[in-house]
Amino acid sequence: MEPIYLDHAATTPIHSDVQAKMTDVMQHHFGNPSSIHRYGRDGRKLLDESRTTAAKALNAPFSSIIFTSGGTEANNLAIFGTAHAYRAQGNHIITTTIEHHAVLHPCEQLEAAGFEVTYLPVDQSGQVRVQDVQAALRDDTILVTIMAVNNETGVVQPIQEISDVLTDHQAVFHTDAVQMFGVMPIDVTELGVDLLTASSHKIYGPKGVGLLYKRDDIHLEQQLLGGEQERKWRPGTENTLAIAGFNQAIQTLQANREKRHEHYQALQDRLILELEKQGIEFSVNGDLTQRVPNIINLSFPKTEVEMFLTNLDLAGIAVSSGSACTAGSIDPSHVLKAMYGEKDARLTNSIRFSFGIDNTEDDMQIVAEKIKPIIERLEKVVT
Numbered sequence: 001m002e003p004i005y006l007d008h009a010a011t012t013p014i015h016s017d018v019q020a021k022m023t024d025v026m027q028h029h030f031g032n033p034s035s036i037h038r039y040g041r042d043g044r045k046l047l048d049e050s051r052t053t054a055a056k057a058l059n060a061p062f063s064s065i066i067f068t069s070g071g072t073e074a075n076n077l078a079i080f081g082t083a084h085a086y087r088a089q090g091n092h093i094i095t096t097t098i099e100h101h102a103v104l105h106p107c108e109q110l111e112a113a114g115f116e117v118t119y120l121p122v123d124q125s126g127q128v129r130v131q132d133v134q135a136a137l138r139d140d141t142i143l144v145t146i147m148a149v150n151n152e153t154g155v156v157q158p159i160q161e162i163s164d165v166l167t168d169h170q171a172v173f174h175t176d177a178v179q180m181f182g183v184m185p186i187d188v189t190e191l192g193v194d195l196l197t198a199s200s201h202k203i204y205g206p207k208g209v210g211l212l213y214k215r216d217d218i219h220l221e222q223q224l225l226g227g228e229q230e231r232k233w234r235p236g237t238e239n240t241l242a243i244a245g246f247n248q249a250i251q252t253l254q255a256n257r258e259k260r261h262e263h264y265q266a267l268q269d270r271l272i273l274e275l276e277k278q279g280i281e282f283s284v285n286g287d288l289t290q291r292v293p294n295i296i297n298l299s300f301p302k303t304e305v306e307m308f309l310t311n312l313d314l315a316g317i318a319v320s321s322g323s324a325c326t327a328g329s330i331d332p333s334h335v336l337k338a339m340y341g342e343k344d345a346r347l348t349n350s351i352r353f354s355f356g357i358d359n360t361e362d363d364m365q366i367v368a369e370k371i372k373p374i375i376e377r378l379e380k381v382v383t
């Protein structure tokens with residue numbers, strides 16, 4: 001049996017369109033976009049085309065796109081950049097307990113540097129409450145950073161409603177939309193955000209490239225010093241190869257977004273159906289309606305995640321616990337902890353399935369059939 005990859009929220013393979021584009025760039029377009037000669041102009045053209053594509057995909061102006069080395073760097077630039085640029089106006093930052101570490105760790109570092117950070121809780125739905133944002137807002141709040149879609153549960157956060165609350169407030173509003181970009185259409189004006197993060201390797205593009213949308217009137221303190229690239233927001237010779245791949249991944253995504261969305265939903269529905277058919281006991285972590293179709297986090301009582309993942313891997317199924325793996329052991333997920341509390345069994349028996357364009361509905365049947373005996377075995381060990 002061919003292995004079945006169900007960990008697309010971690011990363012996706014590179015799409016064949018993207019491979020073709022990158023091969024062409026590698027062979028024929030190596031110029032440094034800052035050079036005056038024809039090779040440089042050629043590199044500049046690639047860059048401009050990519051910026052146009054990214055801007056269009058977000059319904060944003062050309063000048064608002066800053067290419068970065070990925071989602072992590074874009075989040076760091078947004079958070080440190082805003083906090084330091086607006087410090088004269090306040091010292092308070094609002095975020096949530098379920099953010100990716102590329103948001104949480106910068107916030108923790110700012111806290112250590114003297115900023116005050118409010119970490120908003122979530123309930124069992126995995127969603128942040130708009131009234132909690134309202135209640136946490138202070139006159140000296142300078143930054144609100146809340147993710148658009150949670151990477152472990154797939155739960156969609158009420159970004160537009162939060163932006164309504166912030167309308168007349170000075171706070172800059174950043175959203176980490178890494179897990180939203182590939183599945184939901186994004187219009188930064190409709191969403192009402194000032195800063196937005198996206199990453200290429202979650203949408204069938206290459207790793208090591210992403211972007212920060214920055215509304216033109218928002219100021220950031222530079223985090224890197226060097227040349228004039230990306231209007232100085234992100235100096236360093238542009239990674240034109242990866243950016244061109246990202247460009248192609250966005251174009252292919254835009255042309256297929258609805259089809260992909262339907263496909264992911266069909267896979268998710270089929271997986272649930274097949275698990276039920278097998279009589280497997282499970283529950284869904286997080287809200288059942290406010291979610292993207294390509295990520296589902298399931299708890300399997302009487303199992304233990306590390307053994308479960310290893311057994312699934314041996315059976316040819318690649319999934320993840322959704323949380324970090326440190327030194328070979330899996331830390332309990334901070335997202336599930338925020339939803340259920342420290343002691344809940346779901347922290348140690350939950351698995352994230354994330355679907356991709358190459359998965360088939362038949363795969364879902366195979367997955368459920370393979371899970372059944374594994375769970376039966378694990379039940380004997382764990383209980």
Ligand SMILES: Cc1ncc(COP(=O)(O)O)c(C=O)c1O
Nearest residue numbers: 070071072100102151176178199
């Ligand atoms: C929600 C979220 N934010 C940020 C990142 C980091 O993006 P990158 O891997 O491009 O640095 C990820 C990747 O796992 C993510 O899921």
